[in-house]
Amino acid sequence: MKKALMRSNTHLLLSAVMLFQALAMLLIAFQKEAVNPQALALAIALPLVTWLVTTLMGRVWPVDRAILIMVLFLCSVGIITLSDIAKSDITPRTQALYALVGLAAMFVGAAFIRRFRHWKKFTPALMALCLLALLAPWAPGIGGWYQGARNWVHLGPLSAQPSEFVKPLMILCLASGFSNRPRFARCVPTIAFAAACCGILLTERDLGAVLLYFLTTVFMYYVATSNAFITLSGLGMGAAAAVIAYQALPYVQDRVAIWQNPWIDPEKTGYQLIQALIAIGSGGTFGMGLGLGRPRNIPLYHSDFIFAAISEEFGLIFAIGLLAVYVMIIMRGLIVAYNARTSYHSLASFGLVVMLGLQTMLIVGGNTKLLPLSGVTLPLVCYGGSSLLSTFFSMGLLLGMSSMNAEDEARDIEQLELQEEML
Amino acid sequence: MKELRRNMRFVGAVLVVLFVGLAGWFAMTVFTQGTIWASDVRNTRLSASNSLRGDITDRDGNLLAHTDEDGTRQYHANTAARLALSQTVGDTAGMSGTGIETFYSATLLDISTSLLDRLSELFNSARHVGSSVQITVDGPLQTYIAGEFPAGYRGAVCVINYKTGEILAMVSLPAYDPNALTGRAEAEVEDTAYLNRCLQGLYTPGSVFKIITLASALSNDPNVTGQNFSCSGEWQYEGGHIVCAGGTAHGTLDLKHAFKRSCNVTFGKLAYQLGLERLRATAERFGFNENFKFGDFVVYNSAFPESVSNMNGLVWAGIGQGEVLVTPLHMAMISGAIANNGTMMKPWLIKRIANSLGATASTGAPQAYRQVLSESAASVIAGYMYETVQSGTATRAAVKGYTVCGKTGSAEVSDDKTVETNAWFTGFVYDEAHPYAISVVIEGGGAGARMPSELASKALKKTIEYVG
Numbered sequence: 001m002k003k004a005l006m007r008s009n010t011h012l013l014l015s016a017v018m019l020f021q022a023l024a025m026l027l028i029a030f031q032k033e034a035v036n037p038q039a040l041a042l043a044i045a046l047p048l049v050t051w052l053v054t055t056l057m058g059r060v061w062p063v064d065r066a067i068l069i070m071v072l073f074l075c076s077v078g079i080i081t082l083s084d085i086a087k088s089d090i091t092p093r094t095q096a097l098y099a100l101v102g103l104a105a106m107f108v109g110a111a112f113i114r115r116f117r118h119w120k121k122f123t124p125a126l127m128a129l130c131l132l133a134l135l136a137p138w139a140p141g142i143g144g145w146y147q148g149a150r151n152w153v154h155l156g157p158l159s160a161q162p163s164e165f166v167k168p169l170m171i172l173c174l175a176s177g178f179s180n181r182p183r184f185a186r187c188v189p190t191i192a193f194a195a196a197c198c199g200i201l202l203t204e205r206d207l208g209a210v211l212l213y214f215l216t217t218v219f220m221y222y223v224a225t226s227n228a229f230i231t232l233s234g235l236g237m238g239a240a241a242a243v244i245a246y247q248a249l250p251y252v253q254d255r256v257a258i259w260q261n262p263w264i265d266p267e268k269t270g271y272q273l274i275q276a277l278i279a280i281g282s283g284g285t286f287g288m289g290l291g292l293g294r295p296r297n298i299p300l301y302h303s304d305f306i307f308a309a310i311s312e313e314f315g316l317i318f319a320i321g322l323l324a325v326y327v328m329i330i331m332r333g334l335i336v337a338y339n340a341r342t343s344y345h346s347l348a349s350f351g352l353v354v355m356l357g358l359q360t361m362l363i364v365g366g367n368t369k370l371l372p373l374s375g376v377t378l379p380l381v382c383y384g385g386s387s388l389l390s391t392f393f394s395m396g397l398l399l400g401m402s403s404m405n406a407e408d409e410a411r412d413i414e415q416l417e418l419q420e421e422m423l
Numbered sequence: 424m425k426e427l428r429r430n431m432r433f434v435g436a437v438l439v440v441l442f443v444g445l446a447g448w449f450a451m452t453v454f455t456q457g458t459i460w461a462s463d464v465r466n467t468r469l470s471a472s473n474s475l476r477g478d479i480t481d482r483d484g485n486l487l488a489h490t491d492e493d494g495t496r497q498y499h500a501n502t503a504a505r506l507a508l509s510q511t512v513g514d515t516a517g518m519s520g521t522g523i524e525t526f527y528s529a530t531l532l533d534i535s536t537s538l539l540d541r542l543s544e545l546f547n548s549a550r551h552v553g554s555s556v557q558i559t560v561d562g563p564l565q566t567y568i569a570g571e572f573p574a575g576y577r578g579a580v581c582v583i584n585y586k587t588g589e590i591l592a593m594v595s596l597p598a599y600d601p602n603a604l605t606g607r608a609e610a611e612v613e614d615t616a617y618l619n620r621c622l623q624g625l626y627t628p629g630s631v632f633k634i635i636t637l638a639s640a641l642s643n644d645p646n647v648t649g650q651n652f653s654c655s656g657e658w659q660y661e662g663g664h665i666v667c668a669g670g671t672a673h674g675t676l677d678l679k680h681a682f683k684r685s686c687n688v689t690f691g692k693l694a695y696q697l698g699l700e701r702l703r704a705t706a707e708r709f710g711f712n713e714n715f716k717f718g719d720f721v722v723y724n725s726a727f728p729e730s731v732s733n734m735n736g737l738v739w740a741g742i743g744q745g746e747v748l749v750t751p752l753h754m755a756m757i758s759g760a761i762a763n764n765g766t767m768m769k770p771w772l773i774k775r776i777a778n779s780l781g782a783t784a785s786t787g788a789p790q791a792y793r794q795v796l797s798e799s800a801a802s803v804i805a806g807y808m809y810e811t812v813q814s815g816t817a818t819r820a821a822v823k824g825y826t827v828c829g830k831t832g833s834a835e836v837s838d839d840k841t842v843e844t845n846a847w848f849t850g851f852v853y854d855e856a857h858p859y860a861i862s863v864v865i866e867g868g869g870a871g872a873r874m875p876s877e878l879a880s881k882a883l884k885k886t887i888e889y890v891g
Contacts, residue, residue, distance in 0.1 A: 181427070223430035223434055226430055274463065274465060277460040277463075278465065278466045280457065281461035281462075282460075284457055284461070311453075316457075330435070331435070338428055338431060343424060346427055350434075357441075361441060365445060368452060369452070
């Protein structure tokens, strides 16, 4: 196979990202009077790892390097922001370690999807695994209520959020169930599975995840079957469920009330959002400058409100640029879905991309007072191991599928050339 | 597969459009709201920043708030003045949500988000000073009124110029000491002290609302002035009854006498005669149920019932009881409109905004809000209000040498008279040279004929003396 056919020119992108990483970390390292050794180490480590991973993965499989580089860029933005604003050096260090594990998960994901040929056979088992994992927080001893939700499991020193890990697996199940343009009756088990997932998450009060799972399912169903009637009924039922949830759960009402006017109770319930808006406003168009802002005033600046923190430090233009990077990943991902040879792979890559997009919109909308805050993570950027690992695994799946497309195309071209020679 | 691809293209396009919308919204809010958000008093970055708040001065240029070289915010040195002006000026802790410090934070700080300004500030050691705000309030007048307010009572006094709409005084008691919030003074502060009752106090108007009922009657039937009513001190009707204060039987009387003696029976009958629709139309013409947006400050909206379940509701609405609610500022505006030949002026508070070099950035200007009543009806009501001060319930409101018109009220706030009524007075000086309107509320102050009328007399006299 001709390697040249499968490679796109991404040197410029890679160099720019590496330069950004090195400069940003150097700036942080030399900001205070004493040099920050960890930041200095990261100034070398981040570009190095970015280069290594891109080269290595690109050598092993003909993956879409643009996606890969942008994923690594987003992850490094998270580590840079945390190095700058976190109260202790442990937070960025932990995030960097998570990222290393995440990179491994990405390789695993890519290798897995390339080998995974008998998906129909494995889907029921995969579904059962998803449901069991989602139920895990209810198991006595390992789960527990935390900040009004029960979506964590604790196993010895490790804690994890099953709803994050289930995301890519659930999309694989849906892709399998919806592949080959099925009629509605054949989709019922898959839809029941998705509904069960949402139901379990609802009992755990993980409303952001419920919304994400629901919307992804609806979108995947629509593209797979073109059945507008069922899709719209699904959306209608979802809207009805949202209204019922609003009526029944005071917690949801609180969230909506805060979103409508956080200034009613600025010291307590509205505090988070007001501080986030103050941070965004203080940043303005060009930002306070890396290290010059004070986003620590926002509670949860490192997780739920990291987008506001980034807006303060880097400014509006960079924050919109960050959104553009997500859009570019989504568009490159849609190309992967478009070129896939089987509807299973097409749907799987589509699902992964849609979930990434929806998740980003939900949390960015929540940070900027466009939507009520729903407590999902900003993919790849926000602090937290479960989300980072799961997203890296998802992106691994996407990259694996992109490499399969590239190989298929190269094979086609070779055959075409062969035919021409014969003629 | 073909269809799958087409659908994916569609959903992909939807996603991109949503993202563009999100980015657009984000950019738009940062441009339109960003400075306001950044200037929020809860923004702790500001105390460390290079920005100094500009001055707040009263209409004569007296300093009400000033920032020292070292960055501490100083309020009026006189404790009585500081307290009297507390809710009007506000505080840097943002406790008074309607104060100038909070509402005009962005102007006082004058933060610029432009990159050039930021860079020049980085290389400029001089501290950035925000714009200064001059308000229409007369500081000494407001301090005087707060001092004359009956000790131990809560309530509000609002004085406006009815020809221009300028707010001259907004007294709200209890008050608080802004220095206490920064730890520079020890003082107990009641929660409601942070409210500016002139703007945020929604009170049952009681008999002062009879001005509106009278206006409605005059607008709908100019001959109503000749009509006679009979009052036996009590009126029994289907579904309820109404009594006059103290059960006094006023006998047979016309509207003028009913107004100056504040006869509940007559005005209850008048409301019934008008019906809810007509009464409400007049009330809404005067600004009830309207979403006030005056720009210079926030004022709560006054309310008149949209519907009543029975005749009882209508009769009681006619004498300003039940679901009728009004702010002291709005009441002063209503009186002012009567005095100003039926034209209500838009109230304003910001006289002038000047940048740190002293150049005027903007000035306030009189603006008519609306013609709420015909000139002839306004002059009839003004005449009745004059009679009320001359020989009616409001004789104590008179100011020697000036034509004072007014109306008293004693608003029931409980169903069983266990709580003392809120005492009201509203009125004006009927004089081209001294166009001042006033409203006074004293919570639990009893009869409007006593304390509020006396206070209004003193306040109007001082207003003429101080403001001119």
